[in-house]
Amino acid sequence: MQKQQKTSRAFLFLLFIAGTLQSTPLEAESLDDILVFVNPSNSIRKLSVAEVRQIFLKEKTKWSTGNNILCIHPPQNVGLRNQFRSQVLDMTQEEEDTYWQDKKIRDNLSPPVSLGNTYRAVFSLREGISYGYRKDVPRSAVKIVLVIPAH
Amino acid sequence: MKNRQKELDAINFHCSQSTPTVQHNIILLLVLGGTIAFASPSALGQDIQNDSTEAEVPEPAADTNAEAVSTDADTTxxxxxxxxxxxxxxxxxxxxDAIEQLQDAQINAAMESEKKLKIYGFVDVRWYKFILFEKPNMLEGVVNQHNTFVVGHWNMFIEKHLTDTFRVLGEVRFLFQPMDEIIDYGDPLGTQFKRWNVQTGDHPDGYYFNWGGISIEQVWVEYHPSNYFGVKVGKFFTPFSxxxxxxxPTVVVPIHLPFLITGKFIPVAQTGIYAYGRAFPSGSTSISYGLTLSNGTGPSAEFHDLDDKKAIGAHLDFSYNGPIKLDVGTYVYMGDYTDVENNFVSYVPLDVEEKVVLAYKEKAISAKFKLEVADVMLQSEYVRGLVEYKDDKRLHALDPTMDEYFPDFVHQAMYALLAYRLPFESVNIRPFVMYEYMEPAVFNSTPMGHIYEVGINWRINAYTALKVEFYHANAKETSGENTRDFEVINTQLAVTY
Known part of the structure; x- marks a missing residue:
């Protein structure tokens, strides 16, 4: 009986350690290539960095089909989000916040949503577009339209 | 369906490794589980024993030999x-599974949030003081020279996306006006000074307050099926400037709006139809275009067009967003202003005559230019308007005893603004200088002249701006020795919400 309990505790302890170790990179995620992806049913084949910028700043708001483009960011304060902001939007977080506050009054548009599981969201939503690190993007489930090399 | 499930599983597998929220959730669960296990040795272990061992593994018999017990125990x-x-x-x-359900709920909620009723807006509060350095001055007794706090704007937007392509938006501005509206200045001939009285009693609470007004700034229904085409029907802001x-007010660099906007060269808003679109020749360039068809201007243009001639306008704008940012554009407008009086000719039989008392044609063109290079911004705009009266419907001159009427006229205005963002990473402060030239309509009380302005715009954060400006207005017109020059020191705290 004691052995069972020891085994179960050891298993949970290992998971606990693994979890702790895994949580560290969240704070300081290493740079990697960013892949921009859309729903597999989207007819678009590729986009340029400038076009992705237009989309994520809601300058361009419709796909060629006329459907609204649904931009999806990962959560704030994630390394990926910061890298995308810097490399694609060419903004600091303060500048991005200011941009959206002004855009709301000027064009009555709100910033893109942020979701935890962007892959699932883009897979579920035909109009979705998001991005992720190369190592993480499930290529069988989404269509890659742009690769942004890490600086 | 099976493939879809497989792909979803693949996504979840990836996300369990990589997506921070999911990671956090799982880690949290594991940590909680671990904590419970260590804090209470029996808690999880007992549950497991109860679930798996107690029911399936019989207790060893008391008289079994030690070896047998050991073997059985190992197996067990x-x-x-x-x-x-x-x-x-x-x-x-x-x-x-629970996390996936939460994620799906999160996705649905995020998509639904796009279609929720949204309320937002802006507020600005100012402190200003008119200064008349040069005296004698025609403005003495006309402008308030006491330093004053004032609520500049309280605007509220209400917006709702009905579908992906339809939305409705209204913007209202809440005002203290008509408070302080002067109806008559007193004069030696016996005219009494009269100010609009807006005081009224709040009977349930037993005190008096000043009622205010609401200005409907814009309200429209939009159909926007593609980047290249959209249409707004209702009262919309004119796409110029x-x-x-x-x-x-957090976007406008100075505190006061340029005379080019407020001087009635082109109506700031029109009631009618605005068809527009935007093309993207490349990732860094865009061309916006549009046509306006509206009632034009008039004493009640939002409600009644007092002639059958609709005002038309067109705009074309080019934008480049690369190492530098450039915006150039133009808007042309042509419309008719008509005012009528309705008078009874007889009561029996009832006969009412509509008489046009004022009518003129307005033609105007505006151009804008904005260049941003690194931290420097240069912005300039120009507008020129022509007013042509219908022969017998001219505006009567100010002295009603004279048989004099205003001539056709050209009015124009321009401004140029140079702003520089100071090289502090964490503080967004932009000093600016601005020059304005004003050549107003002949009947406009604003004098022809120049404004020289300096100021500082501090964007404290995304929501807030604090501005200070000082300007000197140099009027060309004088009356005898009297000047109309004036100076203003103005501060503003602007907040969007």
Missing amino acids: EGDTTAAENESLKQQLKEQQ SWNLDHG
Whole structure:
């Protein structure tokens, strides 16, 4: 009986350690290539960095089909989000916040949503577009339209 | 369907490794589980024993020999560990399923939030003081020279996306006006000074307050099926000038709007139809275009067009967003202003005559230019308007005893603004200088002249701007020795919400 309990505790302890170790990179995620992806049913084949910028700043708001483009960011304060902001939007977080506050009054548009599981969201939503690190993007489930090399 | 499920599983697998929220959730569960296990040795272990061992593994008999007991125990423990692992896997799977459900709910909620009723707006509060350095001055007794706090704007937007292509938006401005509206200045001939009285009693609470007004700034229904085409029907802001559409006080660099916008060269808003679109020749360039068809101007243009001639306008704008930012654009407008009086000719039989008392044609063109290079911004705009009266419907001159009428006229205005963002990373402060030239309509009380302005715009954060400006208005017109020059020191705290 004691052995069972020891085994179960050891298993949970290992998971606990693994979890702790895994949580560290969240704070300081290493740079990697960013892949921009859309729903597999989207007819678009590729986009340029400038076009992705237009989309994520809601300058361009419709796909060629006329459907609204649904931009999806990962959560704030994630390394990926910061890298995308810097490399694609060419903004600091303060500048991005200011941009959206002004855009709301000027064009009555709100910033893109942020979701935890962007892959699932883009897979579920035909109009979705998001991005992720190369190592993480499930290529069988989404269509890659742009690769942004890490600086 | 199976493929879709497989792909979803693949996504979830990836996300369990990489997506921070999911990671955090799983880690949290594991940490909680671990904590419970260590804090209370029996809690999880007991549950496992109850679930797997107690029911399936019989208790060893009391008289069994030690070896047999040991072998049985090892076997039992091996089975139990496997069952235990299976149970943990099952728990993990259940938790993952729960997380997936939460994620789907999160996706749905995020998509629904796009279509929710949205309320936002802006507020600005000012402190200003008119200064008349040069005296004698025609403005003495006309402008308030006491330093004054004032609520500049309280605007509220209400917006709702009905579908992906339809939305409705209204913007209202809450005002203290008509408070302080002067109806008559007193004069030696016996005219009494009269100010609009807005005081009224709040009977339930027993005190008096000043009622205010509401200005409907814009209200429209939009159909926007593609980037290249959209249409707004209702009252919309005229697509001219950088700071007409973009009129939030946190965006406008100085405090006061340029005379080019407020001087009635082109109506700031029109009631009718605005068809527009935007093309993207490349990732860094865009061309915006549009046509306006409206009632034009008039004493009640939002309600009644007092002639059958509709005002038309067109705009074309080019934008480049690369190492530098460049915006150039133009808007042309042509419309008719008509005012009528309705008078009874007889009561029996009832006969009412509509008489046009004022009518003129307006033609105007505006151009805008904005260049941003690194931290420097140069912005300039120009507008020129022509007013041509219908022969017998001219505006009567100010002295009603004279048989004099205003001539046709050209009015124009321009401004140029140079702003520089100071090289502080964490503080967004932009000193600016601005020059304005004003050549107003002949009947406009604003004098022809120049404004020289310096100021500082501090964007404290995304929501807030604090501005200070000082300007000197140099009027060309004088009356005898009297000047109309004036100076203003102005501060503003602007907030968007």
